[in-house]
Amino acid sequence: MHGRVKVRTTEEERARKEKERQEKLKIYKHAMQQIFHKRKEGELDKNLLELTGKVLSSNPDIYTLWNIRREILIILKKADESEEEMSQLYDAELQLTEYCLKINPKSYCAWHQREWVLTTRANPNWEKELSLCNMYLKFDERNFHTWDYRRFVVSQCKPPLKDEFDFTTDKLMDNFSNYSAWHYRSKMLVELYPDVEGGRPIEDSHHKHELKMVQSAAFTDPDDTSAWFYQRWLLGAVKTNIEVAVYTVSPLKTTVAFSKPVNQTYVASKIRLFINNDLVNGEWQSCSGNQYDVLWIFKHNTDVTDSLDVKMEYDNENGDVQKIPGVKQNGNTYVGKGEIDFQRKYSKPVIEELINQLDSCRQLLAMEPDNKWTLLTTTVFLHCIDAKQYHKEIIENLHTLKTIDSWRAGYYDDLITKWSLEDQLAIDYKSDSIDFKIKFDDKITSLPHLQYYSHCENVDLSNQNLSSNVLASLELLQNCKKLSLANNQLTTLQRFPNLNLEELNLTGNNDLDQEELEVFKKNCNYSVIF
Amino acid sequence: MSMYSVLMNNIKMTLNPKDVIISIDRPKILLLKKHIDYLAKYGTDQDDYEYNMTEYLRMSGIYWSLTAMELMGASDRMPKDDIISFISTCQNKESGGISACFPHDPHILYTLSAIQVLTMYNRLDAIDVEGVVKFVASLQQPDGSFYGDIWGEQDTRFTFCAVMCLSLLHRLDAINVDKAVEFVLSCMNFDGGFGSKPGSESHAGLIYCCVGTLSICKRLDALKVDALAWWLCERQLPSGGLNGRPEKLPDLCYSWWVISSLKILNKMRWVDKERLEQFIMACQDPDTGGFSDRPGDITDPFHTLFGVAGLSLLGNSKIKPVNPVYCMPQETIDRLKLKPQML
Numbered sequence: 001m002h003g004r005v006k007v008r009t010t011e012e013e014r015a016r017k018e019k020e021r022q023e024k025l026k027i028y029k030h031a032m033q034q035i036f037h038k039r040k041e042g043e044l045d046k047n048l049l050e051l052t053g054k055v056l057s058s059n060p061d062i063y064t065l066w067n068i069r070r071e072i073l074i075i076l077k078k079a080d081e082s083e084e085e086m087s088q089l090y091d092a093e094l095q096l097t098e099y100c101l102k103i104n105p106k107s108y109c110a111w112h113q114r115e116w117v118l119t120t121r122a123n124p125n126w127e128k129e130l131s132l133c134n135m136y137l138k139f140d141e142r143n144f145h146t147w148d149y150r151r152f153v154v155s156q157c158k159p160p161l162k163d164e165f166d167f168t169t170d171k172l173m174d175n176f177s178n179y180s181a182w183h184y185r186s187k188m189l190v191e192l193y194p195d196v197e198g199g200r201p202i203e204d205s206h207h208k209h210e211l212k213m214v215q216s217a218a219f220t221d222p223d224d225t226s227a228w229f230y231q232r233w234l235l236g237a238v239k240t241n242i243e244v245a246v247y248t249v250s251p252l253k254t255t256v257a258f259s260k261p262v263n264q265t266y267v268a269s270k271i272r273l274f275i276n277n278d279l280v281n282g283e284w285q286s287c288s289g290n291q292y293d294v295l296w297i298f299k300h301n302t303d304v305t306d307s308l309d310v311k312m313e314y315d316n317e318n319g320d321v322q323k324i325p326g327v328k329q330n331g332n333t334y335v336g337k338g339e340i341d342f343q344r345k346y347s348k349p350v351i352e353e354l355i356n357q358l359d360s361c362r363q364l365l366a367m368e369p370d371n372k373w374t375l376l377t378t379t380v381f382l383h384c385i386d387a388k389q390y391h392k393e394i395i396e397n398l399h400t401l402k403t404i405d406s407w408r409a410g411y412y413d414d415l416i417t418k419w420s421l422e423d424q425l426a427i428d429y430k431s432d433s434i435d436f437k438i439k440f441d442d443k444i445t446s447l448p449h450l451q452y453y454s455h456c457e458n459v460d461l462s463n464q465n466l467s468s469n470v471l472a473s474l475e476l477l478q479n480c481k482k483l484s485l486a487n488n489q490l491t492t493l494q495r496f497p498n499l500n501l502e503e504l505n506l507t508g509n510n511d512l513d514q515e516e517l518e519v520f521k522k523n524c525n526y527s528v529i530f
Numbered sequence: 531m532s533m534y535s536v537l538m539n540n541i542k543m544t545l546n547p548k549d550v551i552i553s554i555d556r557p558k559i560l561l562l563k564k565h566i567d568y569l570a571k572y573g574t575d576q577d578d579y580e581y582n583m584t585e586y587l588r589m590s591g592i593y594w595s596l597t598a599m600e601l602m603g604a605s606d607r608m609p610k611d612d613i614i615s616f617i618s619t620c621q622n623k624e625s626g627g628i629s630a631c632f633p634h635d636p637h638i639l640y641t642l643s644a645i646q647v648l649t650m651y652n653r654l655d656a657i658d659v660e661g662v663v664k665f666v667a668s669l670q671q672p673d674g675s676f677y678g679d680i681w682g683e684q685d686t687r688f689t690f691c692a693v694m695c696l697s698l699l700h701r702l703d704a705i706n707v708d709k710a711v712e713f714v715l716s717c718m719n720f721d722g723g724f725g726s727k728p729g730s731e732s733h734a735g736l737i738y739c740c741v742g743t744l745s746i747c748k749r750l751d752a753l754k755v756d757a758l759a760w761w762l763c764e765r766q767l768p769s770g771g772l773n774g775r776p777e778k779l780p781d782l783c784y785s786w787w788v789i790s791s792l793k794i795l796n797k798m799r800w801v802d803k804e805r806l807e808q809f810i811m812a813c814q815d816p817d818t819g820g821f822s823d824r825p826g827d828i829t830d831p832f833h834t835l836f837g838v839a840g841l842s843l844l845g846n847s848k849i850k851p852v853n854p855v856y857c858m859p860q861e862t863i864d865r866l867k868l869k870p871q872m873l
């Protein structure tokens with residue numbers, strides 16, 4: 001089914017080929033009939049091994065034939081076949097799989113049969129299997145079956161992990177474009193060199209070493225993508241904690257937003273709400289109804305009135321008890337905010353390396369200003385080193401990327417949205433306002449981090465580039481009263497969530513269906529403007 | 531951007547050895563009728579070489595053809611009664627599992643295909659459903675993973691088959707869903723993607739299986755969405771087609787697996803839909819009908835389904851809406867009242 005190029009042939013040639021195929025088909029059908037007949041009669045013998053072997057040699061994917069072979073081998077073993085005899089049969093089986101893998105190196109069945117034989121027979125020769133992997137990886141360094149098989153062999157014969165790590169270094173020195181080797185390396189890096197003390201995924205000096213290795217790979221050929229994915233992973237390999245973003249206690253509802261999705265057990269054991277120093281009892285429900293969520297609703301029976309002392313305690317991941325006081329808003333609503341900081345935290349040697357590499361990137365960019373990968377990497381470096389300081393440059397670069405890598409313009413749009421919102425959030429969280437309005441020039445295309453605004457009562461998302469696929473995430477605006485989506489690109493309201501709004505503004509979404517709007521309005525108990 | 535760099539980009543584009551060039555004479559519009567005729571005719575010649583040699587995956591073949599036909603609104607061109615009685619003969623009385631074709635052995639891949647076909651026909655009465663549930667549940671291992679059959683091959687594809695199959699039967703209670711999710715998550719990689727087992731390299735087809743499993747089990751929260759979706763959108767090549775892994779050629783089936791995953795993650799806008807549509811259209815064969823893996827190759831029902839389903843996700847109005855998780859008509863999923871999680 002794959003890679004069969006259609007070639008134009010003469011009628012004569014076609015007829016000859018068809019005749020050939022019909023011959024083959026006849027032999028195949030006859031063999032299959034014989035095989036299934038013998039199996040039905042319980043004749044699981046060496047003759048059947050031969051018959052199935054012949055068919056499999058040209059069609060290694062007929063899974064049932066491999067099953068039959070295993071049945072025969074099991075029976076022969078039980079039937080007191082001598083150890084030497086069995087050993088020969090297993091060797092023959094391995095030869096057959098090797099033959100089949102030459103025809104189709106991606107045959108799941110043949111690979112699995114090999115695994116079965118080696119785990120079934122006595123005294124398997126794992127060293128031989130490992131060298132077989134080496135050989136196969138020379139033919140095709142990206143065959144994931146071979147890599148999987150290698151991992152299986154390694155799990156059995158357990159060579160030192162460092163040997164396998166060095167193997168990936170060798171493979172990468174042959175060809176930096178070997179994504180499979182980068183992948184395997186990532187697995188071993190965190191096993192071999194975790195940062196036990198600092199709680200980071202990778203120990204500092206190795207983190208730095210890997211970054212250097214990526215740099216030499218990537219600069220050999222910036223258009224070869226493999227190393228860039230590994231680099232993005234290295235840059236993201238920092239410690240991040242689950243934090244309380246914001247909580248809201250109003251006469252109607254109590255909500256708590258987290259930086260990452262958590263489950264009920266987590267919330268119930270880590271969060272305590274106090275009103276006038278009394279612990280409030282209640283039950284936690286996720287906003288979406290799912291097991292894990294970033295926003296949790298606390299159902300309790302305590303009256304929320306004027307001039308209360310509201311406080312939340314959170315047992316954070318560093319083992320401290322974080323106390324977050326609630327600040328009173330108008331209308332007996334209390335809001336408490338956690339500390340937010342989206343800046344990634346690297347160790348000193350790593351950040352020095354990043355600054356160094358940023359420099360090289362800029363030099364490269366000066367020579368070839370429209371190279372996508374160099375520009376993207378420069379931008380990511382800037383964001384990692386100091387997102388706030390370089391914000392303007394980062395956004396400009398993303399706009400350039402939209403034109404030179406137009407295939408992924410939507411991705412860069414969403415990055416502009418996300419990073420601009422992170423920049424704005426730092427400022428918004430310094431004030432006690434319960435309004436949310438976009439304060440930068442670029443129009444947003446998605447709604448990341450929306451749980452951070454779950455306390456807001458007035459949400460103004462007008463004049464943006466939002467389409468209908470963002471609607472479901474508005475569910476996080478649990479305390480919103482006035483919501484404006486005026487002048488966006490909405491096309492349907494199908495996924496609009498259930499919210500306790502007072503007013504919803506939908507004007508200027510010209511592709512919204514009038515009929516749908518009327519029906520929607522009828523079903524709402526708040527005013528809908530369109 | 532200077533004129534020069536546009537030129538450079540274009541040169542790079544045409545010189546990229548890991549991509550295809552779509553020649554101007556490739557089809558640009560949907561050849562709906564040709565595909566319907568192609569699938570209707572497929573398998574009617576019992577002596578056809580190709581058809582016979584693919585007997586070991588017959589059940590999946592029926593699923594590919596029927597789903598494509600349903601999406602094109604032409605399922606009446608398929609021999610419904612023959613298909614249903616064929617499926618009945620493929621169920622193994624003892625294990626309850628279903629094979630690709632009698633007398634082959636039961637396997638979870640073909641059990642799923644059979645269940646998909648029977649739910650589209652709304653004819654689950656044709657088999658022993660309890661037997662299927664028992665078969666699927668028996669394949670779950672202590673680590674949460676699933677074997678494909680009694681012989682112990684372990685793969686995230688089989689987890690997806692199990693979860694999808696049981697959800698179509700409304701019998702997810704028969705397995706340990708939390709454990710199944712735990713296993714899938716143990717297959718997550720540095721790039722946010724998934725492979726076939728713990729430690730395996732990310733691959734678009736297996737990412738689809740794992741994202742689909744998490745969607746049905748309502749655990750999409752566990753994904754590293756931004757990293758994963760970025761990796762997925764980077765699968766798009768200058769030709770508009772998508773590959774399944776970095777530095778590989780584009781392929782129509784991968785195009786489906788990537789965009790259906792992106793659809794579930796609500797990130798379809800991260801790829802260029804117009805260029806992708808051009809690629810899919812170019813994979814049609816105007817002579818024989820059907821779609822192939824790449825423009826100019828021989829067509830088959832497998833790629834025909836993924837071509838049709840891909841165009842459906844891109845919003846082609848001549849094709850019925852497809853559900854990105856089940857790769858079945860949305861109307862079937864609605865009838866079964868299934869609501870896989872979508873971000």
Ligand SMILES: [Zn+2]
Nearest residue numbers: 781782783823
């Ligand atoms: Zn394909």
